[in-house]
Amino acid sequence: MATTRRAGAYQAWQEALQILVGSVHELEEWQDQRYRFAHRVGELLVSELPDQAELASPVLYGVHLTTTGLAYVGQTEQAGRRLRDLPIGESHHLANTIPPEIWERVVVVQWPSILDSLPQSEKERAAALGPRICGLLLEHQTQLRTQPPLNSRRRHRDGRWRRRQLSDSRSLGAVHADDLPLLQERVREAWDELAAFEAPIGGLPVLATAFGRVVFPSALL
Template sequence: MPVNDPLYEDAYCTWRTSLATLLGDASLLARWQERRYRFAHRVGGLLTEGQGDEPAVTGPVLYGVFASGAGLCYVGQTQKAERRLRDLPVGESHHLANTVPPELWERVVVIRWPRLLSAVPEAEQSVAVGRGLGVCGLALEHALQVETAPPLNSRRRRTTGDWQRRNLERSRSRGAVHAQFIPSLTQLALDAWKDLSEAETPKHSSVVDTGIGRVVFPSALHESPDS
């Protein structure tokens, strides 16, 4: 839908009108704040807490957020999943929730990529040890962004108030430079990503955890009786 399409403009006006109703007075503002944080806190918990036989999600991970309609919106990586993934839907230090509210997230995919290291050649394991997990995380993030071209990674804000497109394939970032040294690890991460990004929503849960990765379905929380 073009941004100058009348339906787009009507939707934008409806959004503003709805927010004006939700923030109509101080008590409604407090209720809105509580409801949003309650939902975001629950999503953050599902992303990080232990599930069944699988332990809590900690340390280095790749992650991506899908929205209904738009599909994959954003791909990132962190060395501290226990902190970053909890903050992701809250948005206190991450910009994503400011643009795509977690109430509209269809799924969040998380890959515990260090668990894949034992399956790659020793040369690549040496790269991970020698260059550090932080560098490998950046390299995998770059490779996944190139493979999937998420829109929120494909542009950057400019001080002039508009946006500049990023050419991810020609990037000379630290991650881009080192991606060439871990081809097997990259392929395994992409395979795990594909499996989780296509996983079906379970009937009686909002989480699927394979050990290598986890997918959380925020969209399913709206349908549960205690949401």
């Protein structure tokens, strides 16, 4: 039954796209519609808010779906550029698999803003590691904790996806996974707070805290 339902949904998706791009004019309208929506989501992810400056520093982020919950966790040192591109998908695979129209929320933790509240020893350790390794270890630990499905497999050249054992990773993030325990704890608290917010009714579909923001793309529809 599930296979039949999926096959029918896949066929309906193809037929709907044929209608949406049924002529040159409709193709251009479809392109305009998709880009307007993705651009709006990208702007909400990084632009200045009434109670928060534009995001430019390194961030940890996660994309939730209404169906599966948290589906993807990533990090970037270039929030202003990478988060704007995230829903467009020009340099990121995520939007090619799950279009932003069905993203329920995007959680963004601006983790450098948490460093000031940490003991001096941990701040010095973070400075010694640098933002790249700090971001990677936070990404790895968050993926390990939450097991998002789109981080749990990787593409292979044979055209298939292979299961990843995140606990066996030898990446830079994994190598330094036990570093900065207080930062990891505070980032987890900030993440969980943002992930628990309800979408606002009316106004901008975004909420901000001292350490990040959560955007609700689905509320734009």
